[in-house]
Amino acid sequence: MKKAVAIFILALLVISCKNGDGKSGYILPTSNGKTNKVLVVVKGIDWQGALGDEIRTVFGEHQVGLPQPETLLSVGQIDPSGFSGFMRNNKAILVLQQGQKEGLSVEKNKYAEPQIIVYGTAKNKEGLINLVKNRGKEIIKIFKDEDIKFTQRIFKKERIDETKFKTAQDLEITIDIPKRYRLVEDTGEFLWLRQHLKSGIARGDGTNNVLIYSVPLEDESNVADNIVAVRDTIGKKHIPGSKEGMYMITEQAFTPFTFDAEIDGKKAYETRGKWEVKNDFMAGPFINYTVVDKKNNRLIVFEGFTYAPSVNKRDFLFELEAIAKSMKIK
Structure with a gap:
């Protein structure tokens, strides 16, 4: 002993x-x-x-x-x-x-x-x-x-296996997204994952969201100028509101801020602004990373947006930023 x-x-x-x-x-x-x-x-x-x-x-x-x-x-x-x-x-x-x-x-x-x-x-x-x-x-x-x-x-340590998503496979990307995010849509060209939040008056409805998609690279000099137009097109096509004719758009009363950035060693643009639902009262902040993938003549877009009325949102956006910056493009 x-x-x-x-x-x-x-x-x-x-x-x-x-x-x-x-x-x-x-x-x-x-x-x-x-x-x-x-x-x-x-x-x-x-x-x-x-x-x-x-x-x-x-x-x-x-x-x-x-x-x-x-x-x-x-x-x-x-x-x-x-x-x-x-x-x-x-x-x-x-x-x-x-x-x-x-x-x-x-x-x-x-x-x-x-x-x-x-x-x-x-x-x-x-x-x-x-x-x-x-x-x-x-x-x-x-x-x-x-x-x-x-x-x-x-x-x-707690990441989703992104290879099970057709869009991630087709875009040939890897990204560290926590398992608490659940699949909303995966078309092969557009991926939407959502996490339900646990605080605020929107408890149960409040969410953090991840969108990943690509668009053709046509004119590199105009990429930054077209970010809002591209996200509004995606919102109309993929992010519906509660009724017919409602969908996500960039808030028209607030001009987003765009900065130079870098993702996976590639030139990118970071855009921060506010989204709203057309003809509805839902709104919140978003962060968008548009990555210039010259090798494949395309733009890879990561967007995170938050719906969390009554609570501070800085840390929710920070989590989405951390996810975005983990992205690797093969």
């Missing part, structure tokens, strides 16, 4: 000397914190002053394309004196500190896993304010990109 206990203890010691990367050290605890949330480590007096104002201004920029104002990232603050124990296990941390070596540095999985810590260093308080002002978008991108990877790792 004593021998068995000794072997068990020895095994625990061996295991505890390896972390997630296989390096020597203790096993890291699992990180805590929600997606799109950052813990800022800065003195309370600075948080209440000009530095805190600059942080709230930069991180408080609104995500475009949403019906209600929602920030790009949510931020919380803790004083360096309280940054210990459980608080150090947050998934995303921004440490603002004074020091001689100015700039940004990144450290991963220091106190927990997965975790990313961004250190912003400047010689004085004014320097920290300028650092946040001038490199705030870069800091946000670091956190957003890491959240995308984190979300994609989860989805990859």
Whole structure:
């Protein structure tokens, strides 16, 4: 019995000397914190002053394309004196500190896993304010990109086998879509998957939706200009409303925003805007990725749209973004 206990203890010691990367050290605890949330480590007096104002201004920029104002990232603050124990296990941390070596540095999985810590260093308080002002978008991108990877790792473990969908086979794509999405339509040219949401007044009716299809590549210089027209054509053909003559269109009172993007190493366009149902009151946000597939002389289109009245929608759109960016074109 004593021998068995000794072997068990020895095994625990061996295991505890390896972390997630296989390096020597203790096993890291699992990180805590929600997606799109950052813990800022800065003195309370600075948080209440000009530095805190600059942080709230930069991180408080609104995500475009949403019906209600929602920030790009949510931020919380803790004083360096309280940054210990459980608080150090947050998934995303921004440490603002004074020091001689100015700039940004990144450290991963220091106190927990997965975790990313961004250190912003400047010689004085004014320097920290300028650092946040001038490199705030870069800091946000670091956190957003890491959240995308984190979300994609989860989805990859619980992904649908897309080879069972004729459209995915015919388009020769792979994509990591969670199994909670259910098939609505699969024609071989158009794929529609839907997840029913569990919150808000639309509980049971609220949904996150994935659309995948392709259109011919005719004039690459006009791709961005034609995105709305293409999605409206698809909406009329495939996304009906509750009655005859009702179908999805791009909201006419709101001009979508289009940005340059990249999917699977290919040129793409990211479009964010609002959809509505013609002659009805249903509406919500969408995110569209139109990918230029020159090799096959076509555009591959991924679109995600959300219907979730009464609740914030930023994180629903973020999930759809993570799915889209997992797409691979053979």
